[in-house]
């Protein structure tokens with residue numbers, strides 16, 4: 001690991017990775033041993049490794065998998081679900097399954113078509129649905145915190161994109177821990193300091209089976225381009241990604257970035273349909289999306 005100037009054998013790598021995870025959780029006060037934790041799993045290396053290491057460290061976890069119904073181009077959801085199920089069975093862990101088709105009546109690709117969004121917007125539709133659904137599952141199950149497997153590559157690419165467009169709202173919200181508020185469960189990303197490569201090594205050394213294929217819609221994701229650019233910089237200058245993100249985090253903690261705009265982070269209104277918080281009056285973005293799809297579906301059936 002050139003960015004840390006460290007070289008490990010198998011045994012000491014696993015020890016380092018596990019103790020670093022514990023250090024991040026404790027140092028950043030992400031959650032405690034008494035927290036009831038919901039892990040969002042996708043079948044990929046990051047989320048399954050996260051579930052694995054949290055279990056190893058003795059945290060109280062349960063996981064949820066959302067079946068997005070992305071199977072028309074390639075059998076992506078079906079395959080990833082199988083990896084998640086096998087993992088839960090192997091380690092005898094609690095897993096909840098949410099099938100979008102049966103809960104809201106649409107798979108992600110159908111929802112994009114019915115809501116008349118362009119195919120290029122699939123990931124933003126999917127992201128909105130996942131955020132809303134995971135928050136609802138966490139609220140319904142009285143979880144203290146929702147954790148995701150986002151890694152340093154994800155966070156640095158997200159930060160890069162937000163800086164490129166100077167999206168102040170997104171920049172203020174980007175953090176390894178988001179406080180809970182009425183209607184919003186707290187969220188944490190315990191892997192935000194680990195690179196994709198470090199997590200892959202943890203998964204392989206623990207013989208965790210995970211889906212290696214990318215979601216077929218990921219090809220459209222700008223994130224991948226940003227990741228490739230940052231990886232190029234990292235190759236030339238080891239530690240770039242970590243410095244980029246940690247220096248941002250340091251400034252954020254000092255409130256030196258956008259100090260006068262902290263208050264507007266609070267979503268203080270509630271959607272009349274799903275009752276989740278929203279920043280504007282009326283239906284939240286998720287309910288507006290579903291309403292649009294439902295009305296288009298109705299129009300089609302009338303014709």
Ligand code: Q46
Nearest residue numbers: 122123126127215217218
């Ligand atoms: S699952 Fe959904 Fe990702 Fe596929 S459609 Fe895009 S956001 S790429 S993490």
Ligand code: ZN
Nearest residue numbers: 271274284287
């Ligand atoms: Zn709503």
